[in-house]
Amino acid sequence: MDAPQVERIEGLPDNAYRELKPGEVYEPLIPAAARVAEVTPRAIALGLAMTVLFSAAASYIALKLGQGIETAIPIAILAVGFSALLTRLGRRSSTMLENLQVAALGATAGIVVGGSVFVMPAIFVLGLDSRSGFAQIFLVPFLGAVLGVLFLIPFRRYFVAEMHGKLPFPEATATTEILVTGEKGGSAAGVLLGSMGLGFALDYLAAGFAAWRDTFTTALIPACEAFTTRLKAIFTLNTSAAVMGLGYIIGVRYAAIICAGSFLSYWVLVPLVARIGAEVPTGLFPGLPPVAGLDAEAVFGSYVRLVGI
Incomplete structure (x- = not known):
């Protein structure tokens, strides 16, 4: 039996934002049986590069604001822009699942950095820095990430599927909308890149030229x-x-x-x-x-x- 074809995606369905009615089923944008490029060398390489880049960016913002950010959002924007650039160069554009893999890999930067920035300083506050080294600083976030993945596997179905619409998940919803917008292409993807450029210009004027106080x-x-x-x-x-x-x-x-x-x-x-x-x-x-x-x-x-x- 041939795999089902994925129709052109125009946006998230209405029931993606609300609780499901009795007997109602949420249909994913891309069916599980569809054959769509997902885990590819392009997606893995770009995702790892984003992880390195946004580890530094997430650390800076967490230390400056005292609050971590969802790195998947800007990474999704860059993945969409990279896909649009490939299209202009005559290459195959990335699929939404490839962009999702890029965002998923890069999102680990914000998660690990958040745990490290807010937890590891306790070692110095407690005066235990003389007993710690590079191995400990590396292994603690690594083992924490492994533990998080193991706990996420059984909880994901309950919190995401069975409690559909009951929890807002604002940052995850924003990431999904970005990926869907990139799949639509055209002027919608341009708005995302333009917003990113405007944010860069505002922060550069404030920090680089002291146009106003941060x-x-x-x-x-x-x-x-x-x-x-x-x-x-x-x-x-x-x-x-x-x-x-x-x-x-x-x-x-x-x-x-x-x-x-x-x-x-x-x-x-x-x-x-x-x-x-x-x-x-x-x-x-x-x-x-x-x-x-x-x-x-x-x-x-x-x-x-x-x-x-």
């Missing part, structure tokens, strides 16, 4: 000095394209939750800790500095951040 803060406004120095209330806003794109991807609801937590921290907890600490000559807890000599950012870093952790 982080806006009321501490630089003289009229807000009373709030900053006396009440220890401060407002900061990161203007980088990465943060704006991350907020767009996770959506208004989850961005609002993060924003509410930030307002609670900087406008309620930091001033409250500063007010209480002003009456105590020593630190509020053993090993922490006195609050009286700290600014708003230092109060957050030494005391309030522990609440979130």
Whole structure:
């Protein structure tokens, strides 16, 4: 029996975004029996290259923002652009499954880097760095990745198939939409590459030419000095394209939750800790500095951040 032919993909079906009705079945864009190029030398080579490149990029953003990113999203954009370039050069364009393999391989960069950046520093905080070496730093993320894959195999069917539509998976949905858009080709794929170029230009102007500050803060406004120095209330806003794109991807609801937590921290907890600490000559807890000599950012870093952790 011949394998079913894959029709031209025009977009995700409506039931990809919602819970399935009783008896309704979600049909994948590419049937399991379809013969489509997937694991190819091109996909593996490009995926490994993206892993190396985005390991450095994900480390930078995680250390700068304190929050990791889903590297599969920009990697999917680059994979789509690479496929479009091959088409213009008269070569075979990559299939959606090949682009998916590239994104899947490259996505391991964000996962491993996230675990390393947020977990491995604990070794130095606990003063155990003299007992660790390259082998440990390599083996811990590697074994963690293996363990994650082994746990993902049984959980994937339950969380992805049986709970279809109940969990948002915003970043995975964005990656899928990018791959589908690239399969459609034309101006839709151009929008993705144009958005990436615009983000690069904005960050380059801010960091390279100092056209504006990467982080806006009321501490630089003289009229807000009373709030900053006396009440220890401060407002900061990161203007980088990465943060704006991350907020767009996770959506208004989850961005609002993060924003509410930030307002609670900087406008309620930091001033409250500063007010209480002003009456105590020593630190509020053993090993922490006195609050009286700290600014708003230092109060957050030494005391309030522990609440979130």
